[in-house]
Amino acid sequence: MNELSKDAVSWLTVGEEAAGQRIDNFLVRVLKGVPKSHVYRMLRTGEVRVNKGRVGADSRLAVGDIVRVPPVRIAAPESTRLAPRPIAHLRILFEDDAVLAVDKPAGLAVHGGSGIAHGLIEQLRAARPDARFLELVHRLDRDTSGILLIAKRRPALIALHEQLREGKFDKRYLVLVRGRWRDAKRTVELSLHKFATKRGRAPGSGRRRGTACGDGLYRRRVWPERDPPLALLEAELRTGRTHQIRVHLAHLGFPLAGDDKYGDFAWNRTLAKAGFKRMFLHARKLGFDHPITGDRVELESPLPPELASLVARLDAESGGAGDVRDA
Numbered sequence: 001m002n003e004l005s006k007d008a009v010s011w012l013t014v015g016e017e018a019a020g021q022r023i024d025n026f027l028v029r030v031l032k033g034v035p036k037s038h039v040y041r042m043l044r045t046g047e048v049r050v051n052k053g054r055v056g057a058d059s060r061l062a063v064g065d066i067v068r069v070p071p072v073r074i075a076a077p078e079s080t081r082l083a084p085r086p087i088a089h090l091r092i093l094f095e096d097d098a099v100l101a102v103d104k105p106a107g108l109a110v111h112g113g114s115g116i117a118h119g120l121i122e123q124l125r126a127a128r129p130d131a132r133f134l135e136l137v138h139r140l141d142r143d144t145s146g147i148l149l150i151a152k153r154r155p156a157l158i159a160l161h162e163q164l165r166e167g168k169f170d171k172r173y174l175v176l177v178r179g180r181w182r183d184a185k186r187t188v189e190l191s192l193h194k195f196a197t198k199r200g201r202a203p204g205s206g207r208r209r210g211t212a213c214g215d216g217l218y219r220r221r222v223w224p225e226r227d228p229p230l231a232l233l234e235a236e237l238r239t240g241r242t243h244q245i246r247v248h249l250a251h252l253g254f255p256l257a258g259d260d261k262y263g264d265f266a267w268n269r270t271l272a273k274a275g276f277k278r279m280f281l282h283a284r285k286l287g288f289d290h291p292i293t294g295d296r297v298e299l300e301s302p303l304p305p306e307l308a309s310l311v312a313r314l315d316a317e318s319g320g321a322g323d324v325r326d327a
Helices: 023-030 036-045 120-127 154-165 244-252 265-273 305-317
Strands: 010-013 066-069 091-095 099-104 145-151 170-178 185-188 215-223 230-237 281-289 296-300
Touching: 023 036, 023 066, 091 296, 099 120, 120 145, 145 154, 154 281, 170 244, 170 305, 230 244
Parallel strands: 145 281
Antiparallel strands: 010 066, 091 099, 099 145, 170 230, 170 281, 185 215, 215 230, 281 296
């Protein structure tokens, strides 16, 4: 792709990394620091053109298209110290020319925003300056650990998003909950629309809570005689809405350990005093069809040490490995 100029019209040639992308999203990406309102104004007035013709904001680009961009003054970074730093240690679970899967640690946001300057994707791009395309296929909560999938080519991203929409991803999470879980297998079909607490906000958040339906929950290990009784569950997601597992479990009366939005806050304090200070939600397995070859890819992430040690401690305190039941 050609370089932008702040003093003259720029002509950008669309490469494979932008094929299929909407022109408005393309401009937002290449014109970093330019307000979106200005981007849409340039499109409305015809200052931006594709192959010498006017286009709407939803027009999609193809390889070889020529995009005319007028002179634009791009805001300079506030400070060089704010630049994203490459991630020091990030375990790679799978990588080829189209796809990258990493083992995300808890506490690391997947992208910047909401008070977070830079997330995993920005740091990954900083670590790979020669990579022409790196985009998140899906997201994980900041406090969730486990498998995160990243596309290295736009066609791969489009194909993987299609699989997500069609429910072809096999996504499984391990969660520790409080309560006497009795079912060997339970399918949750709830339609939980956006809602709020009495004060209108979720605890510790500036946004409303929300999710939708579609969890399958499988019993893995239970400690029913403990006080309180606990259960380690495998949650199989058929959809991927915001905070879906956390809201479903809270709705069923099984708060997730360490969940500071929907959980049992008194129990969380007890866990923190015992040394456990994160949320017990781990993206353990991910299966999908490779977007280029069509081969099935199955990935697995072991429990991080802090989660594995808590499970081991519960087993030891209960005099064994609990009541283990795999569905």
